[in-house]
Amino acid sequence: MAQAIPFRQASPLKASCHQCSLSNLCLPLAIEENDLDRLEDIVQQGRIFNRGEHIFDQSTPYRSCFAVKSGSIKTSIITENGEEQVTGFFMPGELVGLDSIGSEHYACTAKALERTRVCEFPMEKLEELTGKLPELQHHMYHLMSQEIQNSHQLAMLLSKNTAEERIAALLLSLSSRFQRRRMSPTNFSLPMARNDIANFLGLAVETVSRVFTRFQNQGIIKARGREVELLDIEALQMVSREFSRQCNN
Amino acid sequence: MAQAIPFRQASPLKASCHQCSLSNLCLPLAIEENDLDRLEDIVQQGRIFNRGEHIFDQSTPYRSCFAVKSGSIKTSIITENGEEQVTGFFMPGELVGLDSIGSEHYACTAKALERTRVCEFPMEKLEELTGKLPELQHHMYHLMSQEIQNSHQLAMLLSKNTAEERIAALLLSLSSRFQRRRMSPTNFSLPMARNDIANFLGLAVETVSRVFTRFQNQGIIKARGREVELLDIEALQMVSREFSRQCNN
DNA sequence: GTACATAGTTGACATGGATCAAATCGGACG
DNA sequence: CGTCCGATTTGATCCATGTCAACTATGTAC
Structure with a gap:
């Protein structure tokens, strides 16, 4: 698929949010062109995980939430007796880890379903930034609200359908x-x-x-x-x- | 139960968050004593709903989230074909309406299960405030995260137990x-x-x-x-x- | 190419909880 | 105090889906 020329094209690791094709789905959506730099300052772009690799699990201390750039992720809760409950699938442009803010560890385990590239937003810095950019803060609230709604929707599906x-x-x-x-x-x-x-x-x-x-x-x-x-x-x-x-x- | 003297005792409608017995559970939990006034400035305290009354429903334009002060609330989603799915029960100190931020209307219907007193936080003003008080912002994120976790927990219960x-x-x-x-x-x-x-x-x-x-x-x-x-x-x-x-x- | 492992499909059967029906309880109200 | 209506309980029956088992397809390593 990707030809041999491995790093030439792929290497702009600092590929900016400015030119990211997902900027209309992801966090940049809520940010003025001018302020986009400030988001870029805190994001760590382009980490890659192979199929089956964990982005984080329930023993990982909480630090960041992650945007899917390409590929896809499955999140699940593993109970103490080893059972798994898949809580969601995340596609490019979607944000993973919103369920763990303020917790010591991640509340779920995130695993790459295929070769997946993510952008990492350290939550401490992101909170700082959302404190300064009301639009972004509002967007975060909105995203988290939707996450709650999605989960309710799922609960509904599970119990009634x-x-x-x-x-x-x-x-x-x-x-x-x-x-x-x-x-x-x-x-x-x-x-x-x-x-x-x-x-x-x-x-x-x-x-x-x-x-x-x-x-x-x-x-x-x-x-x-x-x-x-x-x-x-x-x-x-x-x-x-x-x-x-x-x-x- | 409550004797006839109806308004004498009940009337400090402007009862402050300062002296609220739930301040260690509710939003004040995250706020310095000094800043508590700023929360009081935006909260509308003490609205009362009788058993069965709606605090809001899915046709209500979104404005606020509500803290339960006494009594209890049930939230549910009513589908277009009239089915109901109860999504949660809320007790004193807990926050209702976190699932609707950024939506036009409330994402669910909230009904008082008994005589219930709530405090209303207009979201527009609350967002403004959380922009200024990082601790409060963090607490909001945390609360919403927990709401997601709770809902996942519920989904798990529904699908596996x-x-x-x-x-x-x-x-x-x-x-x-x-x-x-x-x-x-x-x-x-x-x-x-x-x-x-x-x-x-x-x-x-x-x-x-x-x-x-x-x-x-x-x-x-x-x-x-x-x-x-x-x-x-x-x-x-x-x-x-x-x-x-x-x-x- | 062969072999093994993992993922998916299909069939037969068992069962937890839904559904239907009816009885009882409880509380609001005159 | 009796009536009425909704809430709760109890019993009998049925069905969607789980479970067990066997088979097939797909992919990976050698």
């Missing part, structure tokens, strides 16, 4: 998140394994698998492994009966 | 929240109906009822209506297998 509804909702959520990044909302490849989907949605892997094939037989989706094509979005919305797409902004 | 485990966990959570307020952790009265418990925990009312009587037969609790006595907290912890009580602070 059938397996089909849950999976339809997840597919739609992913779809709209791809779309936000100007990628195809109907043709994408799932960054996570069936196992993670199952765990996230509170289902058994087998059930996830069955629902996928059922959807496929009904002509609603086409799936081969992680490659997915949504053939009939309306049908999916009908199934998930979650037109409530307040997720967007 | 049995009816008994869920109910044990709820009882323990209530217990420790009463304890924080220097009230008995073993003897309290539930502010919410069985129905609300069921909805919150993703169960049918009947199941909740059955589990209560089962616990009672096992001698773990004693319950008559909403009056509850926890006879064997350890057993409850055993059942809920959620020693992870990171909920505190």
Whole structure:
């Protein structure tokens, strides 16, 4: 894929927020062009994690939150008896670690689902900055609010909806998140394994698998492994009966 | 209960945060004595809601978050098809409305479970203030983080735990929240109906009822209506297998 | 290319909790 | 004090989904 010329192109490690393609999704969204430098001063850009590597885990002392630059991340809580509960999937432009501010350690474990590049925002400095930039502060509050809402949405899905509804909702959520990044909302490849989907949605892997094939037989989706094509979005919305797409902004 | 002399005692409507008995739980917790006045300047204290009244609902334009001063509040999301999902219960000292910052309208509906007194913090002014008081800003971030964690905890409960485990966990959570307020952790009265418990925990009312009587037969609790006595907290912890009580602070 | 490991699919069966139905309790109100 | 209506409890039955088991596909290492 990437040709041999390894460092020439990739090396502008100090690639600025100014020219980041995600600046309309990420924190810069809330910042005046002039003040963007101040954000760049505190961000550590471009750390790379390979598939399966931990960005942090529950024993890591809390320091920073992370923006996904490329790739994707799964967060989960590991209980003392070793069970895992996946709490979220994070795609480029999204912020990980908002659930741990003010805690000694991270409240969850974050693992790269594929080769993933992140930008790190040391929270101490970020708080300092948000104290000076009201817009940015407001944006942080807003992001955290949304995180709460998302989680409530998930709780709702888990407690009230059938397996089909849950999976339809997840597919739609992913779809709209791809779309936000100007990628195809109907043709994408799932960054996570069936196992993670199952765990996230509170289902058994087998059930996830069955629902996928059922959807496929009904002509609603086409799936081969992680490659997915949504053939009939309306049908999916009908199934998930979650037109409530307040997720967007 | 409260004798006839209605307004004499109750009237210091401008009762200050300074002398509020909850100042060690609520926002004042994060503020220097000197700066407390500035919080008092923006708070509207002492609004009272009767049981069943809405503090706000999903059609209310977002303005403020609310601290419970006495009584208790239930928040829920009402879907377009009329279903309700209870997202939380809020007791004195706790903050309601953190899930809606930056949204046009409140993301949920808040209803008083009993006669309830709240303090209102207009968010616009509160943001202004947190911009000036780093400690307060940090505390807000922390509170919101915890709200996310709580919600993840709930999601976990809903997706992985049995009816008994869920109910044990709820009882323990209530217990420790009463304890924080220097009230008995073993003897309290539930502010919410069985129905609300069921909805919150993703169960049918009947199941909740059955589990209560089962616990009672096992001698773990004693319950008559909403009056509850926890006879064997350890057993409850055993059942809920959620020693992870990171909920505190 | 072969082999092993991991991920995904499919089938058969068991069960926790939902649902339906009915009885009882409790509290507000005249 | 009796009535009425909602809240709670209890019982009987059913079903969506979990669990167990076996098979298949995919990918990685040698």
